[in-house]
Amino acid sequence: MAITNLNQFLHDYFTNHHCQILTNQDGVLQIQLTEEMDRAIMNRPFYWHYIKKIGRDGEPMTLTLITNPEKREAEKGEWIHFGSPRLQQLIRHLKENERYTKLFQQVTTTKNTALYPWLVTNLKVSYRGKHKKDEIISIGLQLVTGNMKLEMMNHLKTLPLQATISDYCYTISPMIKIQSGFKRIESVILNYIENQTHEWAQDSLKTLNEELKTLRHFYQDEEHSEQMNKEMEAIKERYSPIISIETINGGIFYLLN
Amino acid sequence: MDSIQIKKDLQFINELESRLEKDGTFSSWELFSMAYEAEITTSSPTFTGLKALEYLPHVTFLEHQIKAAETAIELMNGRAILADEVGLGKTIEAGLILKEYMVRGLVNNALILVPASLVSQWERELNEKFYIPAVAHRKNYSWDQNVIISSLDTAKRSPNRENILEMEYDFILIDEAHKLKNHKTKNYEFVQSLKKKYCLLLTATPVQNQLIEVFNLISILKPGHLGNYESFLDRYGKDRKNIKQDAYLKQLIQKVMIRNTRKATALNQTKRNIETVWIEFSNEEMEVYKELEATTQNFSTFSKITYLRELCSSREACFLSLKKSIEEYGDNPIVQNIMEKIGRLPHHAKAKRVVDIMKEVGDEKVIIFTEYRASQLYLQWYLQQHGFKSVPFRGGFKRSKKDWMKQLFKDHVQVLIATEAGGEGINLQFCNHLINYDLPWNPMRVEQRIGRIHRYGQEKDVQIYNFAIKETMEEHIMTLLYEKINLFEQVIGNLDDILADLNINSMESEIEKIYAESNSIGEVKIKLDNLTSIIEHSLGEQEAERYGNH
Numbered sequence: 001m002a003i004t005n006l007n008q009f010l011h012d013y014f015t016n017h018h019c020q021i022l023t024n025q026d027g028v029l030q031i032q033l034t035e036e037m038d039r040a041i042m043n044r045p046f047y048w049h050y051i052k053k054i055g056r057d058g059e060p061m062t063l064t065l066i067t068n069p070e071k072r073e074a075e076k077g078e079w080i081h082f083g084s085p086r087l088q089q090l091i092r093h094l095k096e097n098e099r100y101t102k103l104f105q106q107v108t109t110t111k112n113t114a115l116y117p118w119l120v121t122n123l124k125v126s127y128r129g130k131h132k133k134d135e136i137i138s139i140g141l142q143l144v145t146g147n148m149k150l151e152m153m154n155h156l157k158t159l160p161l162q163a164t165i166s167d168y169c170y171t172i173s174p175m176i177k178i179q180s181g182f183k184r185i186e187s188v189i190l191n192y193i194e195n196q197t198h199e200w201a202q203d204s205l206k207t208l209n210e211e212l213k214t215l216r217h218f219y220q221d222e223e224h225s226e227q228m229n230k231e232m233e234a235i236k237e238r239y240s241p242i243i244s245i246e247t248i249n250g251g252i253f254y255l256l257n
Numbered sequence: 258m259d260s261i262q263i264k265k266d267l268q269f270i271n272e273l274e275s276r277l278e279k280d281g282t283f284s285s286w287e288l289f290s291m292a293y294e295a296e297i298t299t300s301s302p303t304f305t306g307l308k309a310l311e312y313l314p315h316v317t318f319l320e321h322q323i324k325a326a327e328t329a330i331e332l333m334n335g336r337a338i339l340a341d342e343v344g345l346g347k348t349i350e351a352g353l354i355l356k357e358y359m360v361r362g363l364v365n366n367a368l369i370l371v372p373a374s375l376v377s378q379w380e381r382e383l384n385e386k387f388y389i390p391a392v393a394h395r396k397n398y399s400w401d402q403n404v405i406i407s408s409l410d411t412a413k414r415s416p417n418r419e420n421i422l423e424m425e426y427d428f429i430l431i432d433e434a435h436k437l438k439n440h441k442t443k444n445y446e447f448v449q450s451l452k453k454k455y456c457l458l459l460t461a462t463p464v465q466n467q468l469i470e471v472f473n474l475i476s477i478l479k480p481g482h483l484g485n486y487e488s489f490l491d492r493y494g495k496d497r498k499n500i501k502q503d504a505y506l507k508q509l510i511q512k513v514m515i516r517n518t519r520k521a522t523a524l525n526q527t528k529r530n531i532e533t534v535w536i537e538f539s540n541e542e543m544e545v546y547k548e549l550e551a552t553t554q555n556f557s558t559f560s561k562i563t564y565l566r567e568l569c570s571s572r573e574a575c576f577l578s579l580k581k582s583i584e585e586y587g588d589n590p591i592v593q594n595i596m597e598k599i600g601r602l603p604h605h606a607k608a609k610r611v612v613d614i615m616k617e618v619g620d621e622k623v624i625i626f627t628e629y630r631a632s633q634l635y636l637q638w639y640l641q642q643h644g645f646k647s648v649p650f651r652g653g654f655k656r657s658k659k660d661w662m663k664q665l666f667k668d669h670v671q672v673l674i675a676t677e678a679g680g681e682g683i684n685l686q687f688c689n690h691l692i693n694y695d696l697p698w699n700p701m702r703v704e705q706r707i708g709r710i711h712r713y714g715q716e717k718d719v720q721i722y723n724f725a726i727k728e729t730m731e732e733h734i735m736t737l738l739y740e741k742i743n744l745f746e747q748v749i750g751n752l753d754d755i756l757a758d759l760n761i762n763s764m765e766s767e768i769e770k771i772y773a774e775s776n777s778i779g780e781v782k783i784k785l786d787n788l789t790s791i792i793e794h795s796l797g798e799q800e801a802e803r804y805g806n807h
Contacts, residue, residue: 001290001293001294001297002294002297002298003294003295003297003298009291009294012287012291013288013291016285016287016288016291017288069314079315081312081314081315082298082311082312082314083309083311083312083313083314083388084388085388088388091295091298091299094288094291094292094295095292095295095296097284097288097292098284098288098289098291098292099269099272099284099292100272100273100276100281100282100283100284101283101284101285101286101289102276102277102283103283103286103289121269122293122296123266124296124300126362127304128363130334131304131305131330131331131334132301132304132361132362132363133301133302133303133304134300134301134302135302136296136297136300138293153290153293156286156290157290161286162286163283163285163286178270178273178274178277179270179274182269182270186265190263193263198261200304201260201261205260207334211479214479214480214481214482215480215481216481217481217484217485218476218480218481218484218485219480219481219485220485227449227450230450230452231480233452234452234453234454237454238334238335238454238455239334240262241260241261241262242261242262242263242264243261243262243263243264244263244264244265245263245264245265245266246266247266247269247270248292248293248296249284249289249292249293250269250273251273251283251284251289252273252277
């Protein structure tokens with residue numbers, strides 16, 4: 001589910017932020033920003049401050065984003081690739097702003113229909129020792145039965161979802177409170193972590209101990225103990241194995257089952 | 258498992274709960290799933306490999322650069338000496354390493370210490386090439402910017418020093434790190450007391466003289482890696498020959514040092530064409546040269562050597578020096594006489610040749626190196642007379658002026674005339690003609706000059722013109738030193754190692770000594786020949802057992 005088509009990604013990003021797409025051809029995308037988006041990404045607070053002060057509306061800018069490398073010389077605009085500052089900015093913006101959701105499965109019915117609450121969390125587990133890697137896990141927990149589902153985002157992708165509840169539908173109250181639901185998910189993750197062998201951590205600890213030993217050998221005299229302690233801290237900081245569990249985003253989803 | 262610390266997310270579920278209670282704002286499905294996609298895209302699913310390469314599609318990295326970055330991160334765990342030969346792209350490797358750590362979220366703040374003259378160049382490279390938002394330190398800036406670049410001299414001065422030592426940096430980089438070879442200096446003590454996680458030391462000449470200098474450099478990265486000071490001295494002494502003899506020591510050094518040589522990399526693709534340009538003095542010029550040479554009056558031998566070298570460069574250089582000597586030591590009829598004759602000399606034979614070459618190269622850029630400022634000024638004026646615009650470049654220029662001159666050279670004028678001090682740290686790979694207007698007596702400096710243009714990013718073959726005037730000292734230096742050891746063709750990365758082995762601290766003073774202590778030209782030639790024979794021999798020996806990773 002990683003981003004593969006940057007043009008599509010940008011198009012979706014801006015249309016979902018209610019910006020008008022002026023043109024989109026051959027990997028050259030022209031967007032009319034809204035005031036809100038201009039304020040969010042164009043970094044010109046003084047302009048907006050000034051324009052509002054003199055009682056005018058202000059003109060949001062247009063952006064031209066080029067994803068087709070062959071067009072980057074020919075067209076005037078920003079070349080967007082995975083490392084470009086603009087894309088990094090939009091990604092940061094997304095990560096900061098799209099953390100919480102509440103959604104309903106869209107149902108066309110004339111009968112009374114129950115929707116069940118799911119707690120969905122997308123987690124990033126990072127393993128950091130000498131080196132670092134991330135693992136992304138998407139988990140859903142049905143808050144009535146306690147049924148748990150992995151790859152939850154892939155499942156949700158197949159369903160029509162919307163922000164409001166469909167006609168004739170009603171929601172079932174959760175049996176499991178979301179706080180304890182979250183604990184259940186967490187313990188599953190902890191269990192999963194516990195069951196791994198973690199060679200990377202052993203490897204890191206081995207290096208950690210070796211380097212501490214080397215360091216003690218270097219500072220054999222008393223007078224440099226302060227410097228030695230500083231170096232020791234740096235070695236521990238660099239090699240101590242640590243696993244962090246972060247929630248990328250999540251929320252409550254009301255689904256048919 | 259017990260030894261692994263686990264950090265949980267304590268904040269998310271509280272915030273979600275409170276939003277549900279207060280019916281706060283929620284993301285649409287589209288944006289919610291886009292944020293998830295974005296996270297997958299930016300995460301690093303494996304411990305190894307360079308994720309940063311996906312972020313830098315506009316940079317073409319060479320194989321040895323990628324390999325160096327991987328080695329520094331994966332095998333050396335982020336503490337390494339990058340010791341590639343001049344022009345192989347140490348900056349690129351360092352930028353790639355820093356970028357990788359930033360992409361993986363392992364580095365948030367970094368301190369980059371470089372020579373003052375290179376601060377803005379680093380700032381530009383990191384920003385433009387790597388999209389690393391690095392800023393150069395200015396007065397009254399705080400030191401807790403994300404990525405900050407400064408000179409070591411600024412950083413170690415109060416109050417900067419105190420502020421910096423307060424900080425905990427994730428990443429520290431020191432360019433031209435061979436300046437840290439002595440552990441008793443302020444620089445060394447300062448760098449050692451920095452709090453750091455990852456650390457890169459960049460140097461093109463890692464082992465200039467003594468083994469203990471290597472020890473000191475490595476002790477910044479990994480104190481104890483080579484033992485402590487006393488035990489190290491006991492075991493290896495000060496002689497750096499031991500590196501070669503002791504396989505174990507060599508291995509230890511290779512664990513923290515990456516050294517790519519031109520020979521082992523793909524950079525050989527652009528060739529250097531070397532042309533010795535023999536020039537004959539006009540009769541008048543030769544007469545004055547001979548007269549100066551024969552004078553036994555008054556000068557110390559060393560200053561006479563200087564005057565002769567200057568005369569081979571320009572009338573102006575020699576004239577000014579002689580004038581200075583009169584001011585210092587009082588009037589002298591013999592010197593006056595020579596000065597008068599210099600004053601009547603026609604334009605310098607070398608300057609004329611420069612103009613000839615300028616006409617041959619068409620509108621391509623040319624860089625000219627000279628040892629003397631007076632020659633620099635004279636050449637600028639002389640070229641101007643012939644319709645060629647030039648800009649000067651000196652080590653003493655302020656940072657901004659250097660940048661400005663480089664920009665002028667790139668965009669507007671055809672020639673850049675640099676004195677020696679301008680050699681280090683400017684990159685001029687858009688230019689592929691270089692005139693060594695006069696040759697330094699230290700071959701390493703020639704390599705540094707050529708390294709300005711024959712480096713990573715050069716797309717054409719490089720044309721080097723070495724000027725030498727027949728029947729003068731320049732002829733001896735050219736034939737007995739440069740041509741004999743073939744110094745221009747092969748890159749002399751090993752030369753500094755060899756000179757150190759032979760206990761020659763400075764090639765320049767060695768040659769001066771030869772001139773000063775010889776009674777005849779014949780004697781000079783024999784001695785120079787002996788010197789180069791030894792070097793030649795050692796070069797041959799070194800071919801096989803190369804020091805470094807390749």
